[in-house]
Amino acid sequence: MHRNTLSLSRIAFATALVIAAGSATAADLYGGGATFPAPAYVGDAYNYTTPKARLSRAAGVTTPAVAFSVAGLSNNAAGPNAGLIPVFATPATDGLSYCQTGSGTGKKVLNQDTLVATGACGDASSTPATGFSALSPTPDFIGTDSPTSTADYTTFNTNMHATRGAITQIPVLAGAVAVPYNKAGVPALLALNAEKVCKIFGKVITTWNDPALGLSGVSGPIKVVYRTDGSGTSFAFSSYLATACSAWSITVTPNQNFATAVGGAGAGWIGANGNGGVVSTVKSTDGTIAYADLAEVIAQAANYATVNGYNPTGLPASLNLATGSLVQARVLDGATQNLIPTATPPLTTAQQNCLKLVPPSTTVSNAYPIVAFTYINTYYSGHAATQATALKNLLKTYYTVNASGAPTGPALPVGYSYLSANAGFRGLVNSAINGCVN
Known part of the structure; x- marks a missing residue:
């Protein structure tokens, strides 16, 4: 609210x-x-x-x-x-x-x-x-x-x-870094956890019908949209991945350049400029998923995921x-x-x-984890x-x-x-x- x-x-x-x-x-x-x-x-x-x-x-x-x-x-x-x-x-x-x-x-x-x-x-x-x-x-x-x-x-x-x-x-x-997506047949508030986020952006889960996602009736490649400009949002998101993803042997190095952070863009990934450009690309392209500031996601009325059961809208006032x-x-x-x-x-x-x-590895207890x-x-x-x-x-x-x-x-x-x-x-x-x- x-x-x-x-x-x-x-x-x-x-x-x-x-x-x-x-x-x-x-x-x-x-x-x-x-x-x-x-x-x-x-x-x-x-x-x-x-x-x-x-x-x-x-x-x-x-x-x-x-x-x-x-x-x-x-x-x-x-x-x-x-x-x-x-x-x-x-x-x-x-x-x-x-x-x-x-x-x-x-x-x-x-x-x-x-x-x-x-x-x-x-x-x-x-x-x-x-x-x-x-x-x-x-x-x-x-x-x-x-x-x-x-x-x-x-x-x-x-x-x-x-x-x-x-x-x-x-x-x-x-501020919350949201995970917006656009895939026909996938409902609003797609439920993700740290493992799924890590494997999608770590190029392990590459299709919407991968059994690990637990979705039915959808298929096709996952197209990750990522920032191509030097970005603090990319740094924050890659910092979260660097901390969370080692549990699944996925290596991410925090970086303002997201492609560098994950060892190079994956097949079919789409580069965009600015949070606004990322979200508008997601909105206009079926099969996409990305990371962007929550305010921009809300402003463009894009679908976004929950992570570990938490909604990014739920951060406390302080x-x-x-x-x-x-x-x-x-x-x-x-x-x-x-x-x-x-x-x-x-x-x-x-x-x-x-x-x-x-330190960007600082965790927020009992709340949306990507901050x-x-x-x-x-x-x-x-x-x-x-x-x-x-x-x-x-x-x-x-x-x-x-x-x-x-x-x-x-x-x-x-x-x-x-x-x-x-x-x-x-x-x-x-x-x-x-x-x-x-």
Whole structure:
């Protein structure tokens, strides 16, 4: 059931306004990156435009000339979910802009690695986006579902360390990665378990009439639809497979490139760009199955599977993650945590500790098992004072709770959860926000 309603959004708006009121001077923040959390970040109004919008901006943001922009429910009543950014931002406080490029492109922009924030965002008919349609080449923040790797940090050290110090990486939300499918004769809510998911995406079960699926009256090849762009969703899904599938001797290596993760695309597999492209391909092609963020699956009214008896719509409002599941000062290479690469001059301990990580192997008890953790990354230093305050306000919105420990931020779209239920975990993150955005 959707937890977002207009009345809840208005309450959240008032709450966020109080949180943001600490800013003496309003600031506009420009970001972009991951598509997976976009409905929670910017609302889902972009799902109701043709073509779907890639760029969302709150009212009052100073804008360069752009081809297309759409805000969330607080400024555009096209869709049911307000999203955190347009609810948080008002012309009287801080304004925000977010371009959906995918996590890989977002990290390139953060690192000034062949792409800059002033590149064009455009709309969903433009492939690929070359930036965030921002005013400055350096972004204020990015969204990513793929934690910083050794290669990412090495590029940062080469291009950005001298001026921006270090990468600050803050986990902000969890979201369900759904398994949409389209096969005539297969009912809605196809019941899968970890073994079936592993064997389908591990190229062991390749036909709909395989006895292991237990379906009757259907036949033909299973056509897996997978992301071809650098994708945090691919990273999250391949991370789940890497953890779950070893029980059946299926080897998967977590990777932003899904074909690489599974050792190459299988026969008849279909590549697509973005979560939207994956789901639309499934919708239009019989015999397909895929992985995509739940919000996109719901927006396109695609059939999706339950896994281990759990529906992806059933995630709680906030997850209770153990304090020990928050790792710091480690990059993630596949499934392996490594030390941050050295820089000149060396990174301080304080700078290194601003890289926070929830290992993708972290399990969610008694709930849908395929969950992605998504992050907001920014620079440790080099922000204007008003930008630094606005960024802290934004990040703290994810970790502010009431006296009962319930999130005070906007009610999230179905299939997303805050990470703020555990007081110890919450305290560590809030300390990082205070000390790591300068």
